[in-house]
Amino acid sequence: MTDMIVRVAARGDGITANGRHAALAAPGDMLTAEGQVVPGPHHQMPPCRHFPVCGGCQLQHLDDESYAGFITDRIAGALAAQGLTTEIRPPALSPPRTRRRAALQAESKSGRIRIGFSEGSSHSLVDIQECWILAPALFALVAPLRGLLARFLRGNRRARLHLTEADQGIDLLIEGIEAEGLAAAEAITDFCQRHGVARFAIDTGLGPETRWEPEPVTITLGGVPVPMPHNSFLQATREGEAALVAAVREGIGQAGTIADLFAGLGTFALSLPGRVYAGEAARDAILSLKAAAARAQRPVFTEHRDLFRRPLTTAECDRFDAIVLDPPRAGAREQVEQLAGAKVPAIAYVSCNPSSFARDAEILCKGDYRLDWIQPVGQFRWSSHVELAARFSR
Template sequence: MAEQVIIRRLGAKADGIAETSSGSVFVPKVLPGETVTIERDGSHARLVSVDEASPERETPFCPYFEACGGCATQHMKHDFYRAWKQETLVHTLRQARIEAPVEPLIDAHGEGRRRVTLHVRFPDRAMHVGFMAPRSHQIVEIAFCPVTEPALKDQAPTIARAIGEHLKGPRKPLDVQITATKTGFDVDVRGYGPLKDQDRIRLIDLAASLDLSRLSIHGDVIVERRPPAITMGRADVVPPAGSFLQATKLGEETLAGLVTEACARAKRVADLFAGAGPFALRLAEKADVHAVEFDKGAMVALDKAARATLGLRRITTEARDLFRRPLLTPELNTYDAVVLDPPRAGAEAQAKQLAASKVPLVVSVSCDAATFARDAAILMGNGYRLERVIPVDQFKHSPHLEVVGILRRDVVKKRR
């Protein structure tokens, strides 16, 4: 049943919140002050119409925005969007009882996302290729995605559809991850079972017809026609198939610039949750770096790139699960600075070890404001001062935000 409500405020995920006699209702793609008609589904609702629009509303630039779950904020005017995103971070810090100056939001969208994952589904006799609708497994079919790099914008759906056609026999749900690299497209497909020899041959031929650099299934490389290289500082890195990568090229450069600036005086740095080396390879231009990452393939890629790059100082690598085996205090005490860039779950175990250490500088990079605040609070409760908080918007048009925090120890603990 349709009903009319007034949106009072926005939540952290960009949903509008209306207060009703039966509790809060969350409505996507609306703005504070708007009167809207909705259809409820529990505490969430589908937007039927905007009856009284906010002056901060603008027309979304993507024709798929209303149906697609990929973007959440294209209906917001630029200044409102920036203020909301920054205030969301401030509010999250306050909830963790952290009062720190938050610097202006840095726009790091650049040319757009350099990686996209498209879903291929077979709910009926037809094949459907696109993104998921909000809070749904229904596919919104797309012909292009305007928030990706130009090379991906039109080509990504074409590639995903061609792969779906080749692998549609079992009608299994597929996720096709496509990354734009300096040597072409790197494609990793998830959801398909073991390949038969004839399937591999057909996929090798398909990779040639699509001019892909590399094609893999669940990280298993089917064919590598050219090494899919990503430039990181002076180095060219070939990451493992499907491995972590910063969302945009400008986002990586911006984050790395903030990290290297903070560590400018450090002679020995530990780069934890290092990935394939976006920070380590740049830090090594001035410092010795020890890079630690759970993904062994990423460590191999980093080591190979470091050895092939002139002018870098010593980089050592270690494959280690930092959630279960964080670097311990005696290990940490040998470094002038530690860089943390964990997944969304944060680095609580590692933060506790750092809190007991003598490390004078910690640079925390996070894609989740809540876990950033939790980990920062652990350090601040043990002698660290949160000197700078810099929000970096490489997930533009979404509620996600990258945060860089620079923490220094005010008083160095005496050795026992």
Template sequence: MNETLLIDHLGQKGDGVAKTANGPVFVPYALPGETVRVVRDGDRGQLVEIIAPAASRIAAICPLFTRCGGCAAQHMDEGLYKAWKRQQVVTTLERAGVAAPVADLVDAHGAGRRRVTFHARREGIGMMVGFMAARSHDLVAVEACPVLAPGLARAPAVAQLLANRLGGSNKPLDLQVTASDTGLDVDIRGHGPAGDKLRLSLTEAAERLDLARLSMHGEIIVERRSPLQKMGKAMVAPAPGGFLQATTLGEGTISALVVSALPKAKRVADLFAGCGPFSFRLAEKAQVHAVESEKAAILALTRAAGATQGLKRITSETRDLFRRPLLEHELNAFDAVVLDPPRAGAEAQARRLAASKVASVVYVSCDVGSFARDAAILIAGGYALEGVTPIDQFRYSAHIELVGLFRRAGKR
């Protein structure tokens, strides 16, 4: 049965939220102030009709919007969009009891995302390649995506051709395509080990597609050119499938915030360092100790550091910081610590930092909830959270990143 609702505000995921006598109802693609007709199922409402649209509603830039699950917010004007994303940070910190000034949202989309993952699976006699549909495991075929960087213009066609070569296994695949300075870097997951015949077929495909590198599950099938990414003064070849910030501008923006927060630091520990986007920039003025659990990422960092002139000393360590965080006596050797953990955050490391004498901590986070938890630990240990800057690399999605700066009282 249809029900008419008035949308009150936006939820964390971008859904319009209507207040009812039976609790909130979440309506995807509805905006505050709109009167909408929905089919209701518990606390979810499927949008049927917009009876009275909001002034903040705009036309989507992609014909697949609402079908493809990649974007949640193409229908919001700029003012509403920026306020919604910033409010995610404000609300989460307030709920955790963490007080801090939150800056305006920084747009770090730039030319677009430099990495994309396509899903592929057999449907009938062929391989279907695309993105996951909204709130579904169905696939939506994608010929072009407006949020991708120009370097990924060929990515849908590349993913389709490679999936066709792998279709005989009948296994669902993930094909991660990254734009590098030297061409496309592709890592395939889900297939399992490749035999000699398949390796030859994939090598021929990489030649035909002019790929820089092709790998499966992180194992290189063929590297025709080193897939380089510029990080400060360094040119880095990340490990196959290794982590990168979503956009080139995003990496530069976050790095600039990290470096500017530590103008006088002489020795910095870069924890969860990846392949070194912060390490290389920090090393222009300070000695850096980079710590990362992935051996391949540390190897990429070390190789690039050895080939780069004009940097102070960079040392590195492969270490699982979830199980073996740096201890107080190790941390106290540094003026500052930079953290960039995965979504789970860095609770164990935060507890050690709270007991340390480190003057400054710069925390880069891709999950506001785990950041708020760890921030509360640091604050309880004597740090002050001087400010938080929200960063928007994933335009039109609900995803938000941030940089938080912590100082011990009287220390800079």
């Protein structure tokens, strides 16, 4: 008996209408009685030679239509679990090779340096020779890093590499190596000059130590250069950031006074009209936003505040015409419980976890907010990671 794959589950397996699962199957594929997948119209040839072994991608076998459908289904399923429905717009998909930040692993094995992502559900490392998700500037640094790390990474040890595209070039933080002495300093300086590295830092477990930064590293947000602390959080792609900012601006409309909660470096605070209060628990991030806003003369008031332990109260929320939320994966339950009783006309909620978003959305809707629409964003291309922006209104 042959069954058709009708959807893709949260972890990437194809599922038939009668509940059979098949790895690396796309909607429209046929699953034979023996478990063989017969490719259908939405099953594309994966572009990368490392797929499906490399854990950096899970869904390269899906064409754009079925990948967008996967994103929409993830969100719709999370909402349905909370008894919610709303308009889910077509996902905004980031193109291949646009990821501007990534964390890679490096290891010394059998006398050679390997750099890449771990295999799916494994600690084994895939030594990447190509990558269809990393921005070209990031991938261009992989081969030179093999040569540099050969000096510092020995004896089957591993290191973690954090690469980010900053305004001045690549910001590189390496965890798990030691590089002491004049020869090491000269090697690092030569590497950075040769390959256009904006900042080079090493973390041996006591925090990042900068070894190279000829000029202060910044990231431009909302047209404002913001000082960038080590290993800062940024939206994964510029296209994804632009889609989320556009959705947030639409969600709040022409609000005059806005609270940006979990503000980070100011991705939204520096792109919003009117006066903005920005609350953030990460001290380095909020100080960077404060300095950048002051230098650009933007009307942004910043506060170093842990919104899990000390959320804005309902009375404090009522001082604003709109509120923007961009919490981590756990969501913003403590803050949302305060918001549910507030009279704020509009809320724009940005989430990287449909499940925690749906839980928070249910709390807001019980407080008589209406979930107007959701804009999905697929900036972690070909992964099962889903992001979204949504509008709630009174």
